[in-house]
Amino acid sequence: MFHRRSSVCLRTFVLFLLAISQSVFGQDSPTRVTESGTIMGSTTTVERVVIERYLGVPYAMPPLGNLRFLKPQAVRAWEGVKYANDYGDSCMQFPLPENVPTSEDCLYLNVFVPRVTLEEEDEKMAVMVYIHGGRFNSDTAASYNGEWLAAVGGVIVVTMNYRLSVFGFLSTGDRTAPGNYGLMDQQAAIQWVKDNIDNFGGDANRITLFGESAGGASVSMQMLSPQNTGLFQRAICQSGVAMSPGMINPDPLEATRALCEYLNCRTQDPVDMVTVLRRVSANELAQAAARFTGNFTERIWTPVIDGDFLPDDPVRLLERGSVPDRQLLLGFNEDEGAYLMNEGLPGYYIRDKATYNYYMNASLFHIFPTNTEAVVEAVALEYGSWNETSNVDALQQTFTTMYGDFAYIASTMQMANLYRQLNMATFVYQFTHARRSTLPAWAGAAHADELYYLFPTVRGNNPDLMTDDEMQLVESMMTYWSNFAKTGNPNLPYNPVLPTNWPRYTSSQRFIDLTIRMSDNSAGQYIRPRRTFFWTKMMPALDSQSCSPETTDDQDNTNTNPWLEETVLLGLRRNDLIQLGVVGGIAILLILVFFITCITCCKVLSLNRLMRYDDSKIGLSSYA
Numbered sequence: 260m261f262h263r264r265s266s267v268c269l270r271t272f273v274l275f276l277l278a279i280s281q282s283v284f285g286q287d288s289p290t291r292v293t294e295s296g297t298i299m300g301s302t303t304t305v306e307r308v309v310i311e312r313y314l315g316v317p318y319a320m321p322p323l324g325n326l327r328f329l330k331p332q333a334v335r336a337w338e339g340v341k342y343a344n345d346y347g348d349s350c351m352q353f354p355l356p357e358n359v360p361t362s363e364d365c366l367y368l369n370v371f372v373p374r375v376t377l378e379e380e381d382e383k384m385a386v387m388v389y390i391h392g393g394r395f396n397s398d399t400a401a402s403y404n405g406e407w408l409a410a411v412g413g414v415i416v417v418t419m420n421y422r423l424s425v426f427g428f429l430s431t432g433d434r435t436a437p438g439n440y441g442l443m444d445q446q447a448a449i450q451w452v453k454d455n456i457d458n459f460g461g462d463a464n465r466i467t468l469f470g471e472s473a474g475g476a477s478v479s480m481q482m483l484s485p486q487n488t489g490l491f492q493r494a495i496c497q498s499g500v501a502m503s504p505g506m507i508n509p510d511p512l513e514a515t516r517a518l519c520e521y522l523n524c525r526t527q528d529p530v531d532m533v534t535v536l537r538r539v540s541a542n543e544l545a546q547a548a549a550r551f552t553g554n555f556t557e558r559i560w561t562p563v564i565d566g567d568f569l570p571d572d573p574v575r576l577l578e579r580g581s582v583p584d585r586q587l588l589l590g591f592n593e594d595e596g597a598y599l600m601n602e603g604l605p606g607y608y609i610r611d612k613a614t615y616n617y618y619m620n621a622s623l624f625h626i627f628p629t630n631t632e633a634v635v636e637a638v639a640l641e642y643g644s645w646n647e648t649s650n651v652d653a654l655q656q657t658f659t660t661m662y663g664d665f666a667y668i669a670s671t672m673q674m675a676n677l678y679r680q681l682n683m684a685t686f687v688y689q690f691t692h693a694r695r696s697t698l699p700a701w702a703g704a705a706h707a708d709e710l711y712y713l714f715p716t717v718r719g720n721n722p723d724l725m726t727d728d729e730m731q732l733v734e735s736m737m738t739y740w741s742n743f744a745k746t747g748n749p750n751l752p753y754n755p756v757l758p759t760n761w762p763r764y765t766s767s768q769r770f771i772d773l774t775i776r777m778s779d780n781s782a783g784q785y786i787r788p789r790r791t792f793f794w795t796k797m798m799p800a801l802d803s804q805s806c807s808p809e810t811t812d813d814q815d816n817t818n819t820n821p822w823l824e825e826t827v828l829l830g831l832r833r834n835d836l837i838q839l840g841v842v843g844g845i846a847i848l849l850i851l852v853f854f855i856t857c858i859t860c861c862k863v864l865s866l867n868r869l870m871r872y873d874d875s876k877i878g879l880s881s882y883a
């Protein structure tokens with residue numbers, strides 16, 4: 260009793276001091292009340308706008324000890340005032356990020372509130388919540404300073420950390436450790452915004468999620484989760500969606516077993532494995548998990564279809580239309596794969612046909628495991644390097660272009676097409692401004708290049724060194740993005756800085772090119788329909804073909820090619836004129852590729868069979 264009263268006294272005293280300090284120091288140490296307690300931040304001025312910053316605000320209990328591999332728990336309320344002047348630690352990752360300490364105690368968010376005069380006095384500001392990328396295995400909210408976007412856009416910007424790698428995504432594929440804790444962290448942070456942002460002058464009914472790469476995939480997974488109805492209104496996916504290759508691990512138990520074995524668990528039982536893995540020190544676990552992170556599109560510590568947070572395959576969920584109505588803005592960079600040309604990454608090491616073949620297989624094998632070689636050949640044909648044996652530049656270009664289309668672009672357009680078919684508002688962009696860099700001249704805007712124009716200080720970038728044209732692009736993009744957050748339409752409210760009207764993506768499939776010196780000519784129609792078809796329909800079909808004896812024994816199938824039929828049917832059902840045209844050309848091409856594949860693939864088989872069967876039963880038609 261006494262104890263309690265004294266703490267109330269203390270609290271009153273602190274609030275009293277606070278009131279004094281505020282009147283003394285002006286508004287340099289602004290405070291805001293949240294459901295768990297009061298926080299005190301700081302201010303800064305960007306582009307002549309005063310921004311209140313609240314950094315390192317806890318939104319969930321530290322996921323330590325027995326809370327490891329569990330969904331986030333409600334944060335404990337505090338008395339008095341919590342200082343919110345420093346970013347929270349980054350979530351555990353390995354290798355360690357530069358200059359940002361890591362800790363398992365990392366569930367913190369950051370709020371950037373612009374002091375702007377709103378048109379109507381009682382109007383609340385729209386809120387933009389950023390989810391960072393990094394393959395679900397690296398990076399931190401501290402890399403994304405939201406001050407600029409808050410100042411230019413006149414919106415509240417929130418960034419958050421979420422558990423990464425094994426800490427965020429370990430799964431046994433059952434209820435023991437269902438996985439997706441990192442996604443649930445994001446969800447808890449969004450819920451925090453919903454519950455508290457009113458006290459910051461924000462509109463709890465105008466929350467927009469945005470994210471890049473794995474962050475974009477996260478955003479679309481939050482959209483697809485049935486648990487988030489009413490939690491947010493709009494979404495922006497930059498260069499990554501739920502169905503991008505490698506965003507979901509279909510066999511998490513295998514990875515958990517491999518990790519456990521590496522750490523000498525001596526058990527295969529899910530419950531025991533998780534018990535052991537909870538006791539391993541955070542550092543040791545982070546380092547061990549990094550050995551099983553996977554390369555290219557093989558990703559191990561990623562979201563899973565847990566039947567709960569993520570009930571089903573993303574494409575199926577969208578086809579079924581089982582998603583709440585929200586506005587979606589999404590897009591990609593013209594030459595996503597060009598980032599692989601940087602030193603230390605695969606594109607850089609392609610020096611001849613052998614390294615080309617190696618990296619092609621390594622990139623495609625995990626998504627197309629059955630007929631990888633046929634897929635690699637089809638890529639060579641589609642991307643024009645089929646006749647090249649020694650032209651390194653051509654081989655590098657094929658590899659990086661193919662990787663960008665395959666890993667990011669096709670799936671983004673697949674999502675755009677599925678979403679607009681549900682008649683929900685969709686806006687599509689292609690970002691095309693390539694910065695001066697060390698990349699070859701043919702390289703266009705690479706993965707993550709658009710981030711400079713939303714977070715001008717990202718990756719050590721100095722905004723003072725950006726050209727006037729680039730600063731104009733900063734202003735345009737921030738205005739489109741924040742407009743979308745305010746109204747669900749990037750063009751509204753009208754602002755003379757906007758270079759052109761951004762058409763909605765409908766059956767006429769219009770989009771805009773985001774680049775410097777935009778004009779009305781920056782709007783275009785039909786964006787990569789052929790490559791989208793190639794990667795989302797044709798290659799899956801090609802890979803699903805098998806030359807197993809069971810199939811070839813089936814005489815009923817000898818005169819038809821079910822795979823080709825399916826392809827043509829799909830084309831017709833889609834009812835897109837543009838794709839119909841493509842189907843015809845591609846069908847011919849595919850017959851060729853399939854033909855070659857099956858001859859190669861079944862050569863051994865047919866030789867064996869020739870010795871066992873009548874000649875009459877063995878014809879090429881059996882395999883074509």
Ligand SMILES: *[C@@H]1O[C@H](CO)[C@@H](O)[C@H](O)[C@H]1NC(C)=O
Pocket residue numbers: 549550551552553554621
């Ligand atoms: C794949 O990653 C492992 C470590 O996770 C590494 O040892 C191996 O060299 C990588 N392979 C390729 C093809 O980069």
Ligand SMILES: *[C@@H]1O[C@H](CO)[C@@H](O)[C@H](O)[C@H]1NC(C)=O
Pocket residue numbers: 617620621624
């Ligand atoms: C392709 O890559 C996979 C996985 O790294 C490997 O197991 C397989 O042997 C490779 N195939 C070829 C033909 O190099």
Ligand SMILES: *[C@@H]1O[C@H](CO)[C@@H](O)[C@H](O)[C@H]1NC(C)=O
Pocket residue numbers: 643646647648
């Ligand atoms: C390969 O074919 C392309 C056209 O598809 C042509 O431009 C290129 O010069 C050819 N390269 C070689 C080595 O024949």
